[in-house]
Amino acid sequence: MNEKARGQGLLSVEQALEALLTRAERIVDREEVALDEALGRVLAHGLASPQNVPPHDNSAMDGYAVRCADLAGGALRVGQRIPAGSQGVPLEPGTCARIFTGAPIPPGADAVVMQEHCRVAGDQVTVEQPASPGQHVRRAGEDITAGAEILAAGTRLRPQELGLAASVGLARLPVVRRPRVALFSTGDELVAPGEALGPGQIYNSNRYTLAGLLRNLGCEVLDLGAVEDTLEATREVLRRAAGACDLILTSGGVSVGEEDHVKAAVESLGALELWRIAVKPGKPLAFGSVDGTPFMGLPGNPVSSFATFCLFTRPFLLRRLGVQAVMPRVIPAESGFDWTRPGDRREYLRARLEPDAAGRTVVTLYPNQGSGVLTSTSWAEGFVIAPEGQVIRRGDPVSYIPFAELLS
């Protein structure tokens, strides 16, 4: 962070994150859910495999299971047929077994020959290519050995992890309870979509963006709607929310204006810090607690709300779930734009990767980077970081965060 930002009393993104993460208490409640219900959940403890995968030596090909030493003697008689799901018998000398992909290797066989490399006449098979022991045999336990840890505590379960758990026979998984997040908006200008706009009014978009971001993270959203903008009504809804959730999330009313009652209401029921962070969009951020429940107040500008959720709320909630790697991966990329007027705050510009005139993949910017321009977030596929005080030229290396890293 540069001197000017420090002089203005701004926190760096890292300082704000550290303060948040040190206060992100682990949710201790856990539950067991069926595999079908476990997508996106976080493992409460590590999982060890009760068995080998594959459970038995099996064939990787459709063909013939042989004993390599027998091949010198010419054609082999097909002594048995072993489809997947059945079990063969010991291979007699001078015979082979018709075998299919996934079927257990019969005792005595040491290789599988693909059927494309065999000539078959009646029940006689001539192997036309040299074979070596172990060929096309998938060994028992070559993927997973019994007792090995397959997944660590704190893993977010993607489809691959569900498949992995299923492959060792686990039907139910221990997961951390879903975080419950109470969400409400204040502001006399806000109207729900579907209603008519009065003079000076706008539609409440943050509610939908934030609820979607929360659901993507696996949170249960306690939607408290739009709250009447009085101190008493705000206190009442905060009290109600505090008893029923793991985080109270609001947007708007965290800057310097005095129209909104959220700040005063939180302060009167608990504690509130108003941070100013060297980040754009998203300078003002409120963090506090109501009756011991964490409170986070995101800035009202729609892009600021979206960005601060991604940068601060998401890591906070993931850490509460017990996830260690809570930060999105930053990808090195090449700038396809000029950024000649850098500010004092680190900017998260709405961007996407596109081919330039020469066919090189470069980062391009949405032309209007205003923090009220929600279109930029829909056009974009990621953020490119413009560090404070730094000019960026076409061709320069830049850091890019794909939204895919943030929207799950």
Ligand SMILES: Nc1nc2c(c(=O)[nH]1)N[C@H]1C(S)=C(S)[C@@H](COP(=O)(O)OP(=O)(O)OC[C@H]3O[C@@H](n4cnc5c(N)ncnc54)[C@H](O)[C@@H]3O)O[C@H]1N2
């Ligand atoms: N004098 C100053 N003014 C402002 C400063 C500052 O430092 N000094 N900071 C600016 C920055 S940066 C931001 S970001 C905003 C944050 O303001 P608030 O969090 O107090 O938000 P509001 O004033 O309530 O609203 C800002 C803007 O966003 C619209 N809004 C609010 N909620 C919603 C919603 N649910 N859906 C859609 N749009 C919403 C609201 O109508 C305003 O246009 O403050 C700057 N000002």
Ligand code: MOO
């Ligand atoms: O930081 Mo505000 O979030 O620039 O619009």
